[in-house]
Amino acid sequence: MRVIGFIVALGSAATLAACGGSPTQARLPTLRWVLTNDAERLEFEAQPVLTDLFNEASRISRSEGSSASRQSTPFLIIQNGQTSAAPGFDMHADLLQPPDAGQPVQISFGDRGEGRWPEDRRAALGGLSEREAAEQVARSLLSLWGIESNSVLVMRAPNAPFAAAYTDSDATLRLNPAFLYMAAAASGISSHPAEVQ
Numbered sequence: 277m278r279v280i281g282f283i284v285a286l287g288s289a290a291t292l293a294a295c296g297g298s299p300t301q302a303r304l305p306t307l308r309w310v311l312t313n314d315a316e317r318l319e320f321e322a323q324p325v326l327t328d329l330f331n332e333a334s335r336i337s338r339s340e341g342s343s344a345s346r347q348s349t350p351f352l353i354i355q356n357g358q359t360s361a362a363p364g365f366d367m368h369a370d371l372l373q374p375p376d377a378g379q380p381v382q383i384s385f386g387d388r389g390e391g392r393w394p395e396d397r398r399a400a401l402g403g404l405s406e407r408e409a410a411e412q413v414a415r416s417l418l419s420l421w422g423i424e425s426n427s428v429l430v431m432r433a434p435n436a437p438f439a440a441a442y443t444d445s446d447a448t449l450r451l452n453p454a455f456l457y458m459a460a461a462a463s464g465i466s467s468h469p470a471e472v473q
Contacts, residue, residue, distance in 0.1 A: 307332045307350065312435050315453035319400045326461030331367045333439055333458065338364030350439035350455070353421065362442070365420050371459040372402070374415030381418055382427035383411050386448075391432045400457055402465025406432075409456045414449050418442070 307329050310318065318326060333350045351362035365371075385393050385407060393407035401409045414430045417423075417440055429448045433441070439455035442448070 305329070307336070308348075308437065310454050310458075311350065311439060311452050312437055313454070315406075315434060315457060318454055318457040319398060321400075321457070323461045326458045330458035330462035333455070334365055334367035334369070337362065338366075351417070352438055352441040353423075354441065354443040354445070356444070362417075362421050362440070365417075367462070369416070369420070370463045371413045371416040372404075372409065372463045372465060374412050375419045381415065381423075381425060383414060384427060384429050385410070386429055386431035393430075393432050401460045402463070404460075404465075406453055406456060409460060410451050410453070413440075413456060413459050414451060418449065 305325070310329055336349060337351050349361040353360055353362045393410055395405045395407050397403050397405050410430055410432070414428065418428060421442065423442060425447045427447060429446070431448055431450045433450040433452050436450065436452045439452050441450045
């Protein structure tokens with residue numbers, strides 16, 4: 277019996293070593309995976325993970341912002357039917373602090389069916405609702421991208437393969453709600469649900 281126990285223990289140790297070490301190693305989510313899955317999963321994700329994802333989106337935007345159309349870029353501008361990468365932004369940009377200069381753009385929201393922006397407050401968004409966070413992020417992105425329009429419709433784009441996409445033909449900014457959680461973490465306003473009263 278002891279021999280069988282020894283063989284099982286030895287086999288388990290060999291299997292663990294062959295699989296890469298310890299059983300507690302976790303795989304961090306990729307930006308593309310996070311954007312194409314439910315944003316609600318991010319509500320309880322650690323702030324450093326979300327900040328890293330925001331930094332990755334920023335890095336990609338800077339490296340592809342001046343290039344032609346790319347499928348992998350998280351930020352798109354569609355003008356005259358042509359898709360291109362939006363101008364990049366610095367990873368230290370606080371997208372939840374929109375600029376004050378100039379005439380503010382009139383923002384409206386697409387609030388039909390599944391596209392409805394939730395108005396309940398979220399700790400992971402610093403106590404803001406998705407709708408409030410979307411307005412601030414939209415204003416920041418429109419300013420950073422130099423979009424000048426009298427009014428812009430902000431549509432919720434859950435599970436989209438992009439973080440934000442602006443279409444000039446209908447002055448519509450489509451925002452992936454997952455990106456709001458990343459922007460909140462990077463700005464430092466997000467907190468664990470137990471910390472918000």
